[in-house]
Amino acid sequence: AKGAGKGQWRRYQAALHNQVLDRLELRAELDQAIADRSFVLQYQPIVDLRTGAGIGLESLVRWQHPTRGLLAPGRFIDVAEESGLIVPIGDWVIEQALTDAAAWCGTVAPGDSPYVSINVSARQFRDPGFVDRVLERLSTAGLPADRLVLEITETLLLGDDERVRHDLVRLRQAGIRVAIDDFGTGYSSLSYLRKVPADVLKIEKSFIDAVASHPQQRALVEGILRLAHTLGLTVVAEGIEEEADRDALVAAGCRYGQGYLYYRPMNHPDVLRWLADAQV
């Protein structure tokens, strides 16, 4: 028994060792990836649930890794945040997404262009000069401010940071919309929503998956929708995969959503083709 325990311990040590090495390796490779701009953006349409028409696209970053293939953000965002490299990566994401979104505008009738919704991590948002850089990039790209949404998470809003609030107000005064991502996963209560300077609320996928089948979950989502609408927030349901969930969401008064039921994330050229097919 003692021998078996020892073997298990060694296997555990080896696994831990590999994990640490893996992270160290990724960390080292990220520097090079930033220098080489080895990232790509994919875009997932956000649709009007009643008609299926697109209203916006969320940008999602991937790392085109030289040996490991196309890496989803789940594989490297943590490492990027820990090391601070999320700041240059996020800068690249914003520049690229704004450029792509400006190109979408050129292909459809004025006023019909979908907005672009960009994920911003707390560390990136708190980096000094973030708001100035966004405003500068926006004007360089020539994208109207109302075609940009920035997705932030509840963690950024914890702790009542005055500077964060001020920055959010500045962004909104410039006409940029702010979305709270992954709503429901954090620790904040519904009542805190009243104080948050935001325009859009994105309800986390885990709530959406259970809407049709679990009456309690449905009641919870209905409560979130009622309050959000009272506060003038637009609600977007994340990760809709089932028609039954979509139907339950529509019945509950949710107007917008995204998910594999509609579209998977696609490359910029595919977005242009999709827009040309007048799906919007």
Ligand code: C2E
């Ligand atoms: P998120 O912001 O909650 O994005 C939604 C994630 O769910 C995306 O995964 C998307 O591909 C996936 N998804 C969408 N619809 C469905 C569905 O119907 N079913 C399932 N199973 N999944 C669906 P992805 O692209 O792997 O991104 C994961 C997370 O990485 C994002 O979660 C976001 O937090 C982060 N992320 C992505 N791009 C960026 C970025 O440019 N900057 C930062 N800071 N974070 C990013």
Ligand code: CA
């Ligand atoms: Ca998001």
Ligand code: CA
């Ligand atoms: Ca989310």
